[in-house]
Amino acid sequence: MNQKNDISALVDCLIAADSYLGDHRDALTRRIAHIQAMRKRITEGRVDLLDLASGHEHFGLHRTANGWSFREWAPHATAVYLVGDFSEWREDPAYALTRLETGGGQWEIRLPPERLHHGDLFRLRIHWPGGVGDRIPAYARRVVQDPQTLIFNAQVWAPSSPYRWRHAEFTRPDRPPLIYEVHVGMAQEAETIGTWGEFTERVLPRIVLAGYTTIQLMAVQEHPYYGSFGYHVSSFFAASSRFGTPEDLMALIDVAHGQGIAVIMDLVHSHSVSNTVEGLGQFDGTEYQYFHEGSRGHHHAWDSRCFDYGKPEVVHFLLSNCRYWLDAFHVDGFRFDGITSMLYTHHGLERAFTGYGDYFNDAVDEDALAYLALANEVIHRLRPDAITVAEDISGMPGLALPVAAGGVGFDYRFAMGVPDYWIRLTKDIPDEHWPMGHLWHELTNRRQEEKTISYTESHDQALVGDKTLIFRMADAALYGHMSRDDPDLGVDRAMALHKMIRLITLATAGNGYLNFMGNEFGHPEWIDFPREGNQWSCRYARRQWSLVDDPGLKYHLLARFDQRMIALCRQADLLSAPDLSLLWDHDGDKVLAFLRGGWIFVFNFHPQHSFTDYGIPAPDIAYRMVLDTDARPFGGHGRLAPDQVHHTLPDPSNPWGTRLSLYLPSRTGIVLAPRACGQGQGNRI
Template identity: 55%
Template sequence: MLDIIKKDPWLSPFRQRIEERRNHFLRKEQELTQNGKIGLSDFATGYLYFGLHKTDAGWVFREWAPNATEIYLIGTFNNWQREEAYRLTRVENGVWEIRIPLDSIRHLDLYKLFVCWEGGSGERIPAWCRRVVQDAQTHIFSAQVWEPDNPYVFRITDFKPDTSPLLIYECHVGMATAEEKVGTYNEFRENVLPRIREAGYNAIQLMAIQEHPYYGSFGYHVSNFFAPTSRCGTPDELRQLIDAAHEMGIAVIMDIVHSHAVKNECEGLARFDGTYDQYFPSDPTRRNHPLWDSFCFDYGKNEVVHFLLSNCKYWMEEYRFDGFRFDGVTSMLYYSHGLGESFTKYDDYYDGGQDSDAICYLTLANKLIHQVNPNAITIAEEVSGMPGLGLKIESGGFGFDYRMAMNIPDFWIKTIKERKDEEWSPAAIWWEMTNRRLDEKTISYVESHDQALVGDKTIIFRLIDSDMYWYMSKLMESSYRVDRGMALHKMIRLVTATTINGGYLNFMGNEFGHPEWIDFPREGNNWSHKYARRQWQLADDQNLKYHYLSDFDRAMIGLIKSVPDFQLTPVVKIWEKESDNVLAYMREKLLFVFNFNPIKSFSDYGMLVPEGEYGIVLNTDNPEFGGFGLNDDTVHHFTHRDPLYANEGKGWIRIYLPARSALVLKRL
């Protein structure tokens, strides 16, 4: 019996479905590896064969286009004309090839394919091209030759991510600048990476790396899967960024999009060879994503699996990414894309509406990634709660290292919007923070980029709203909303980050309460970058209160890192009282006490804890973090012996708990 069923007997009725899923993967792996004659990593090397390559003998270019009748290579080197010398030859299995003398093509030349098929033709950007640029005047995208005389050479070649725990700073390079423009890889490396190191995070998750024609898609409408976006700089500048992060001890995770592709025909994969079903399903209802206005991949086609697996290996080998956060996994798992589904019972996961080919691909991808780099990190963005997503493949799982705890940000938004402060429930908070499958690691977070997009609000803006514009200065009187918002902002982050069983994620700037929302340049805002940037100066200005939140976040991350393998330590509930709005729990020697009550402070609040002496190591109400300083953090607390619990080594600790504050005490 598979471990996934042993660990969760409620899965027993679905044993056949789970075993079928695993057998599907095993059969496909055998097929792709020629019954084990080659490794999965050897199979995923399409980027070394397809596309444009410079060799000692000349240039060689290959493309897969089974429906094409003629293909020409056109570009600045032949004045964009279809010439016989640049006509490709069909070789086998729908593959086209051309060999060109070395002096015919040069570094930075622009090029495309002119593809002909029965009844039509069109210009196409090669599917495997490694760089795509946009003309500043015409806005037309073209592939670009990237073969510099002195390519970047990595200095760090043996980096190993620190996952004890994994502390992720989610980033978008383009909007990481304070200026109203698109930021660059170099600016990020020079200005933002040092901030992340100082804040204590040990990983960054880079969004919008794969080229996408519309900047406002946040990088999720990918057109060119092997090309790092040229908006932010050159491929070598991205390599230099990743190398610098590794030098700082920071892992680099890529937000990879294999769940769908942009519909654009001139830039992307759509109708590449004149057909809709080259990379995508022939059935329009399966091909079209009804919510995202994009095309879904046909994961049952070996050529598509080859393309996507090669894409995973390419980013790891060519750029040294340390792993991937797979976007839109729920959409991949189900034919319904999870839309309108409740997922309230196990039957919902195994009712026949699952895309077995997509599930097989995800399992293959996880196996490949960990073959290429055993220390690689894979994270699933998945909302349905599909069992086994974060379990090892041999246990009957999908092989992801982590899954996103997507219930947590939804819980915080719902709580802030719908509950009065005095109704904040310690039981509900505890349940949401710790409600997870015990055998699967999760990434907990209060808010990612999703919660800050236009039409929504960041947590800090929900709490403080328009008072952020008037009362965040330390030089003027504060407001109740600012005091309340800052207090809850710290408490919400502390309870989320310190109940993790895997890792914690924060979107850049949210740690210091970056104001307002995210809105990319578009026609509706007159193509403004005002809300597509990060105002770092707010956190740097000691006359403003933002730095209090940033300082607290740094102290919180430092506390978590002070405990070896913090994420593996048991989370033991100590106290929970609804009428008081008080919650307490322990991890090793750390005692976390939260008073969510908006008006009541408690003197000598008692609870049973392991006997000993305790000192305050973190206090959300400390004036250093913008609090009122109602506790003396230098005072140590001693437990009082209770004969009833003496045999258990427990005693009563009595603490002063100011309203809307949290304390972390350490048993000395």
């Protein structure tokens, strides 16, 4: 089959999966051809893509058998020097780089071993027509900030013995991910910046106990402003030194692997910090080396720079960045941040994305789309077990389809409409008016051919200026009524809905589930990083684990419920079961019931009404109640007998021919397992 026919076959597959794409055949054909053309262009048809993605082994500082080598790409530069401790920060001819005759603007220097030492601080001093400036190397693997002057410098990092991996052969388990999203800096309780080591010792065991299978690390790549949450990256190849050494991060990942937990990281390729010395802005004196020229190169909403994904050198840089984290740190995949901003020249700002025309027009950056496809190809060829997750609010079709099937290659996409819907319900709609049919639609509205990860709230909903679900529902009562012996109607409502919302979101999730650290137990207050406006305080950039550790507080009970919920999900392999089907929804009663993997989930969201002998259509087998959100061990009222067995009754009025007759307390969710699966473990931890 020739290339033209091959592309046509891929487009046919896409349209077969989604007939609405039929009107955009020409655009789909062009995009797939563009991916193939970019691959050929950057590899020149003679270099394997994985080899091309090894630029981090060519550029930057490396210790060699004969000393040191350093290379940098700076096409507009007229002279480049290494300056640092070793040169008294002066331009020493002994540290001048030579421009290579071939290489499109590459500079190189080779030094004997005694010229540089582990721990030396350094920068590049780059000259260009009409100017000169200090720059941290683009491929710097270690960047540190002076605590007094707050100045950033690259650092020679060549410890005498490299980190020795104990679990180098770890393979991510082939199962739907249960993701625990974390920020290491704010993972400790003390009002300070936490470290990789503290996280490994104190927080990782909590994640293991909670039952999550995957850690998603935020803020790994170096960023000059701590309060950016790690999303204004300056040094793409450097693990943030504010949390410790590279070896400390390696140890964190290694220990997690030893516990059977995969580790993925946020990868920020959607934009770059605007800084010039610390970042890539005007690196060689031009604004267009890595970024688009003019207004297109500036993300005005984020105050950052936008990569030019049509430039082979930029694609090479970013592909190498993908491979570097897999090679050097053994991460098990990536959450690609800000995909929407990459995909559209308008960055998705103030766009509703209400129709397919929004995905096929001149505003789509097809270079960015092609880069993402090549990035996924590199990642999955290098690590077939690795996962990639797209954070996209637009709903662009094909993101989570394999490149070989005409897609962009992500394994999963976030169901970002779900947390937004929970905010609308809890913020704007009284409990008694929650629409069950619309709720079901929002929870299950996804592209069936693409895998999705659902969540009730991530770090986004916890940031200052917003509110977590528990804070939105309980508000100030969290400060004074969270003792187990302190009844409060507001807290009671918040806890009941907190459990129900999490359970129904997990049970209806497409192929994965995410939780931000601490939200599982209703962590109070918001996240506010040190900044001038709060006198550089870490008071709200931490996690108060003592709250969940205190058995006398209701936080402890919420955490106990989450642990049981996750355990049941794993026991049933729930997220691998595709047969999600609605059994019953009644808007007036606020009752919703559905079947998945043979398990039945029933929710009564009504704020006041409990129902006796409530009929739910169901297959004709016996069921055991294995989870009850109203159970006393989870802070409920204990209105249901634990471990009760339910038998179906004849009912010719529904397609199953049988029904369950249930007592449904108000604001309660229950899980019924086929009796052989129940094992009499309902509500137990």
